[in-house]
Amino acid sequence: MINSIKKLVKDFTLSELRGGMKITAKELFNKKITVQYPEEKTPISPRFRGLHALRRYPNGEERCIACKLCEAVCPANAITIESEVRDDGTRRTTQYDIDLFKCIFCGFCEEACPVDAIVETQIFEYAFVGSRDGNDNTKGQFGSIITKDQLLEVGDKNEKMIDQTRLEDSKYK
Amino acid sequence: MADIEIEIDGNIVNAKAGEMLIAVTDREGISVPRFCYHKKLSIAANCRMCLVDVEGAPKPQPACSTPIADGMKIHTQNEKAKASQKAVMEFLLINHPLDCPICDQGGECELQDVAMDYGSDVSRFTEGKRIVVDSDIGALIQTDMTRCIHCTRCVRFGVEIAGIMEMGGTGRGEDMKIEPFLSEGIQSELSGNMIDVCPVGALTSKPFRYELRSWQMNAVSNIARHDLVGSNIYTQTYKGKVKRIVAKDNDSVNETWISDRDRFSYEGLSHVNRLLTPQIKVEGTWKEVEWNVALDFAIRGLANNVFNTHQSDKLGALASNTATLEEFYLLQKILREVGSENIDHRLNVKDLDHAISLESNIKLAGLEGIDHALVIGSNLRLEQPMISHRLRKANLSGASIDVINAMAFDFNYRLNSENIISPSQTAATLAGVLKSVLQNTNIEVPDYLAQIEVSDITTQLAEKLSQSDNSVIVLGEHIINNPQASSIANLVGEIAQYSNSTTLNVSATANSMAANMAGFVPGKDGLDVNAMLTADLKAYILLDVYPQYDFHHSIQAVEALSNDDTFVISLNSFKDDIVSEYSDVLLPIASFYETSGSHVNIEGKIQSFAAAVNAPSDAKPAWKVLKVLADLLELPGFHYADSAQVTSEVMHQSHKQHTHDESIDVKVKRDVNIIWQKSPYAVDVLSRHAASLQATKIGQINSASMNKATAKKLEVAQNDEYLGVPVDINEAVSNNCVFVNANHSTEAQS
Numbered sequence: 050m051i052n053s054i055k056k057l058v059k060d061f062t063l064s065e066l067r068g069g070m071k072i073t074a075k076e077l078f079n080k081k082i083t084v085q086y087p088e089e090k091t092p093i094s095p096r097f098r099g100l101h102a103l104r105r106y107p108n109g110e111e112r113c114i115a116c117k118l119c120e121a122v123c124p125a126n127a128i129t130i131e132s133e134v135r136d137d138g139t140r141r142t143t144q145y146d147i148d149l150f151k152c153i154f155c156g157f158c159e160e161a162c163p164v165d166a167i168v169e170t171q172i173f174e175y176a177f178v179g180s181r182d183g184n185d186n187t188k189g190q191f192g193s194i195i196t197k198d199q200l201l202e203v204g205d206k207n208e209k210m211i212d213q214t215r216l217e218d219s220k221y222k
Numbered sequence: 223m224a225d226i227e228i229e230i231d232g233n234i235v236n237a238k239a240g241e242m243l244i245a246v247t248d249r250e251g252i253s254v255p256r257f258c259y260h261k262k263l264s265i266a267a268n269c270r271m272c273l274v275d276v277e278g279a280p281k282p283q284p285a286c287s288t289p290i291a292d293g294m295k296i297h298t299q300n301e302k303a304k305a306s307q308k309a310v311m312e313f314l315l316i317n318h319p320l321d322c323p324i325c326d327q328g329g330e331c332e333l334q335d336v337a338m339d340y341g342s343d344v345s346r347f348t349e350g351k352r353i354v355v356d357s358d359i360g361a362l363i364q365t366d367m368t369r370c371i372h373c374t375r376c377v378r379f380g381v382e383i384a385g386i387m388e389m390g391g392t393g394r395g396e397d398m399k400i401e402p403f404l405s406e407g408i409q410s411e412l413s414g415n416m417i418d419v420c421p422v423g424a425l426t427s428k429p430f431r432y433e434l435r436s437w438q439m440n441a442v443s444n445i446a447r448h449d450l451v452g453s454n455i456y457t458q459t460y461k462g463k464v465k466r467i468v469a470k471d472n473d474s475v476n477e478t479w480i481s482d483r484d485r486f487s488y489e490g491l492s493h494v495n496r497l498l499t500p501q502i503k504v505e506g507t508w509k510e511v512e513w514n515v516a517l518d519f520a521i522r523g524l525a526n527n528v529f530n531t532h533q534s535d536k537l538g539a540l541a542s543n544t545a546t547l548e549e550f551y552l553l554q555k556i557l558r559e560v561g562s563e564n565i566d567h568r569l570n571v572k573d574l575d576h577a578i579s580l581e582s583n584i585k586l587a588g589l590e591g592i593d594h595a596l597v598i599g600s601n602l603r604l605e606q607p608m609i610s611h612r613l614r615k616a617n618l619s620g621a622s623i624d625v626i627n628a629m630a631f632d633f634n635y636r637l638n639s640e641n642i643i644s645p646s647q648t649a650a651t652l653a654g655v656l657k658s659v660l661q662n663t664n665i666e667v668p669d670y671l672a673q674i675e676v677s678d679i680t681t682q683l684a685e686k687l688s689q690s691d692n693s694v695i696v697l698g699e700h701i702i703n704n705p706q707a708s709s710i711a712n713l714v715g716e717i718a719q720y721s722n723s724t725t726l727n728v729s730a731t732a733n734s735m736a737a738n739m740a741g742f743v744p745g746k747d748g749l750d751v752n753a754m755l756t757a758d759l760k761a762y763i764l765l766d767v768y769p770q771y772d773f774h775h776s777i778q779a780v781e782a783l784s785n786d787d788t789f790v791i792s793l794n795s796f797k798d799d800i801v802s803e804y805s806d807v808l809l810p811i812a813s814f815y816e817t818s819g820s821h822v823n824i825e826g827k828i829q830s831f832a833a834a835v836n837a838p839s840d841a842k843p844a845w846k847v848l849k850v851l852a853d854l855l856e857l858p859g860f861h862y863a864d865s866a867q868v869t870s871e872v873m874h875q876s877h878k879q880h881t882h883d884e885s886i887d888v889k890v891k892r893d894v895n896i897i898w899q900k901s902p903y904a905v906d907v908l909s910r911h912a913a914s915l916q917a918t919k920i921g922q923i924n925s926a927s928m929n930k931a932t933a934k935k936l937e938v939a940q941n942d943e944y945l946g947v948p949v950d951i952n953e954a955v956s957n958n959c960v961f962v963n964a965n966h967s968t969e970a971q972s
Contacts, residue, residue, distance in 0.1 A: 116323030117435050132432050140324045140432045163323045 112166035119158035327423030385634025490911030546819025563748025579882035594690035600698020658684030770967030812837035
């Protein structure tokens with residue numbers, strides 16, 4: 050009973066509306082922030098999930114072992130993997146494609162990976178060039194489907210950044 | 223065994239006294255984790271995973287080896303049970319590597335599943351893990367023995383089912399290893415089943431290694447057409463390709479096992495030799511064309527050579543024994559509609575005037591219940607593995623088995639007697655057995671047996687048959703080209719009748735029971751295959767025929783087919799040089815698992831199956847090709863929408879039978895006899911193209927075995943070639959007999 054009376058009073062005095070307007074009024078006099086992108090950039094969290102990359106071990110061996118857990122966990126079915134027995138008897142991929150149009154950048158592939166092979170980097174500035182399957186691979190550019198070689202190239206180029214972000218985030222894991 | 227009541231987790235359950243607890247919980251759908259227990263293997267109780275709490279027992283009891291008793295109260299989920307299961311799980315995981323990401327069993331692993339329920343998140347084990355060095359055990363099974371949890375299922379499979387103890391446990395405790403005893407690796411014809419029984423990734427399929435995860439594939443029920451059993455299988459497919467074959471349970475057919483031939487032959491499907499496009503031969507050169515062009519060309523060829531000149535009886539149809547029931551039926555229907563009865567599938571029989579005719583009248587499952595068997599002329603273990611397995615089961619439960627063979631073979635069970643008799647004396651020996659049987663039962667001995675002498679051997683064989691309540695006579699494949707084949711079959715029929723035995727005729731191969739059922743036999747005015755080859759026919763329709771492998775008279779066959787004015791339509795699934803040489807049209811057809819159809823097994827059971835995948839490229843299921851061919855010939859009655867309609871039509875037909883010779887000839891002939899066979903993994907075109915099968919010991923069998931005396935007579939020495947096959951001097955062969963097992967195409971056949 051007493052509660053409904055309280056609510057009635059609140060509603061008719063427009064208390065919530067006035068609460069909101071108070072913040073608006075305060076912001077009117079604050080200093081404005083404008084980032085001059087692309088000259089200026091805001092800082093990015095180490096957990097940012099941008100373009101994918103496949104990593105290598107320091108000795109140059111690719112990490113991916115074709116366990117296909119990322120393919121299984123991917124909610125958008127964006128990953129396609131084919132595997133084989135490589136000449137040295139190890140389990141390796143022959144194909145590792147990510148359809149970036151399908152990808153929703155959820156980061157599940159990264160989480161599922163037992164060897165930290167597939168990662169999402171902080172790169173978000175890229176364009177899709179050429180045909181859909183990325184056949185005419187001009188340097189550092191790709192179609193909507195990014196292939197194993199291209200993923201490895203992204204990884205090779207940005208290993209320092211990937212390593213750094215992983216290190217920064219490690220204390221919270 | 224009386225029905226009793228027990229209480230499981232508070233629910234009253236009915237069961238039979240003496241049953242093992244785990245059998246009851248499985249039936250009731252109560253989950254109890256286990257590794258070493260397998261319903262078809264003996265109980266080992268060595269993994270301890272199935273511990274449950276039994277009220278009154280001081281300690282938890284393993285469900286797999288605890289017989290139930292009236293009033294027993296069992297808890298599978300209480301604290302005591304769970305705690306002990308978790309403890310066992312932790313113990314099992316101590317030495318199991320955490321390499322699931324690269325393990326082929328990942329996703330279908332019993333250890334993985336159970337660890338999800340009973341395992342701990344964190345390992346308390348900080349010491350070093352055990353590592354086992356692998357040995358190469360052959361082309362079919364990949365080992366990673368570090369993953370082994372010592373459940374001994376594979377060891378028990380070897381001892382109890384395969385009959386060869388190839389795997390065994392050596393060492394104790396930490397040092398225990400499961401390994402093959404011999405450096406040559408696993409050689410059993412059923413070895414692939416070890417992959418199925420292994421609960422972890424220690425034994426996995428080698429041809430399938432690292433290819434796919436279990437969750438990526440679709441499983442389609444199918445029937446294997448390599449032998450007379452028609453084992454039930456799952457074809458696991460991915461992107462329109464058969465990637466793996468595993469066994470499907472069917473207690474009345476193959477229980478839960480399949481032979482290696484059924485399991486690994488799928489590799490042949492993606493062989494480069496597949497015939498992919500229709501081709502026609504124009505002025506001696508092959509041209510790839512569209513289906514309609516090829517079919518028109520075929521029809522025109524038939525019209526020119528046969529119909530326009532009104533010689534329909536100059537058309538012949540031959541098929542290999544691996545065709546489906548529907549294909550046999552449609553092809554014979556076409557021939558009969560156009561007025562020819564020259565139809566045959568018995569390409570590998572030398573003399574069709576004396577062909578074997580013997581009904582089988584025992585069920586596969588019934589073979590387990592026999593108390594005596596007489597096996598004549600068969601290396602049963604390699605030729606019909608699943609039938610051999612049933613006999614072995616009977617043998618283990620007390621049945622005695624006698625053998626009459628031309629050569630001593632490895633049987634994986636104890637024989638009561640093994641009689642090595644040369645082929646020319648087989649008929650006489652059986653006549654002796656018949657005479658003994660008749661004398662035992664005081665029936666008058668017919669005239670043709672008057673001259674036959676009864677020996678100790680024949681009396682013993684006869685006595686065994688007469689004394690047994692439930693005996694079976696198995697007539698094997700080696701007899702088909704015996705000059706007295708029909709007499710031998712007739713004698714077996716007589717012996718069976720007077721000794722009250724059942725018979726099992728395993729002399730035919732693959733799907734030939736379906737050929738008989740579909741009426742794929744020469745009609746009254748028709749010619750059999752051997753007569754066709756000499757009758758100068760003007761046109762042939764051949765269904766998946768490879769002359770160098772399939773015909774007994776292969777040279778003669780190739781000659782007859784190569785005749786310039788003979789028009790040959792070949793429906794083939796694989797390319798073959800000889801076939802291209804004599805054919806005028808090549809129509810690519812679907813191979814195993816790419817077509818729907820039916821298999822008829824030895825007990826007459828019709829098992830239909832659907833196509834698991836589409837045929838590659840332009841190849842089409844043969845039943846469709848034959849239907850269209852019939853439509854183009856404007857024949858009535860070919861309005862089928864699917865193969866099931868054909869099947870039902872077959873089942874409403876009366877069966878046509880081969881005419882057969884009823885006389886019995888028991889004279890002993892003194893010339894050298896040749897038993898000519900394809901080696902076990904070369905029996906059909908698909909197996910011949912399966913690389914891993916061919917790489918096994920059985921796949922490499924290629925020899926003409928004979929004893930020293932015969933070799934001297936034929937003037938050959940060890941490793942010489944006899945009829946194109948290396949000679950193997952072997953005293954296990956009877957006198958005056960050459961036993962040929964060839965794994966390649968051969969031209970010279972006597």
